[in-house]
Amino acid sequence: MIEYKVLNKEEISKVKEIDRSDVAPGIYKVLDGNLIIENNQFIHPGFNEENFERVVRELTTDVEMGGVFIGAFSKDRLVGISGFQSELIGNEKNMLNFGPLWIDKYHRRMGIAKKLVNLSIEKAKDFGVNKFYISATPSSNTISFYLSQGCRLIETPDERLFKKEPDDIHLELVFK
Numbered sequence: 001m002i003e004y005k006v007l008n009k010e011e012i013s014k015v016k017e018i019d020r021s022d023v024a025p026g027i028y029k030v031l032d033g034n035l036i037i038e039n040n041q042f043i044h045p046g047f048n049e050e051n052f053e054r055v056v057r058e059l060t061t062d063v064e065m066g067g068v069f070i071g072a073f074s075k076d077r078l079v080g081i082s083g084f085q086s087e088l089i090g091n092e093k094n095m096l097n098f099g100p101l102w103i104d105k106y107h108r109r110m111g112i113a114k115k116l117v118n119l120s121i122e123k124a125k126d127f128g129v130n131k132f133y134i135s136a137t138p139s140s141n142t143i144s145f146y147l148s149q150g151c152r153l154i155e156t157p158d159e160r161l162f163k164k165e166p167d168d169i170h171l172e173l174v175f176k
């Protein structure tokens with residue numbers, strides 16, 4: 001059974017228990033404002049210790065600043081994480097920056113990411129917004145997931161986030 005709970009600062013380092021590696025058959029790109037898929041294999045090798053140290057530092061700061069991160073636990077082990085920073089972003093400052101969303105390689109296609117997105121939406125409503133901004137890895141697995149949850153290509157990407165991840169697919173998720 002998978003249990004879900006908001007992570008406190010001390011629990012953030014459990015993110016190291018997640019194998020976020022990914023091999024997908026395609027890579028998404030944006031061409032003339034449309035999403036297209038290229039049949040090139042996407043490979044993410046997963047995080048090494050140095051990557052994880054940086055992630056833990058960044059997420060800890062995010063929690064200190066009011067960000068919300070939810071963990072999916074199998075017994076005591078963290079097998080999935082999602083959440084958002086507290087800062088309002090976008091040109092109209094009416095969106096929360098969603099992410100990360102990582103599900104352990106051996107726990108995928110069980111509905112964990114879908115549940116985490118929905119729990120994150122419930123928490124985001126407390127911030128008075130109805131939109132997530134998602135800078136998404138272009139892996140066809142990842143984009144297929146986000147599209148299945150109702151995400152769409154954002155018309156005007158956030159300048160700062162686009163500069164940071166120009167190869168990502170910049171999406172929005174509008175919720176009620």
Ligand SMILES: CC(C)(COP(=O)(O)OP(=O)(O)OC[C@H]1O[C@@H](n2cnc3c(N)ncnc32)[C@H](O)[C@@H]1OP(=O)(O)O)[C@@H](O)C(=O)NCCC(=O)NCCS
Nearest residue numbers: 102103108109110111112113114136137141142144145148
């Ligand atoms: C993308 C990711 C978060 C999906 O997590 P997940 O828990 O496996 O997703 P779910 O089980 O909730 O999937 C819900 C639906 O999304 C779609 N979906 C999920 N993974 C998919 C895939 N690999 N290919 C096609 N559709 C997919 C399906 O419609 C699925 O429903 P179904 O299983 O009933 O067909 C996970 O693969 C992952 O962690 N990938 C590596 C890290 C990453 O890229 N994170 C996002 C960074 S922006």
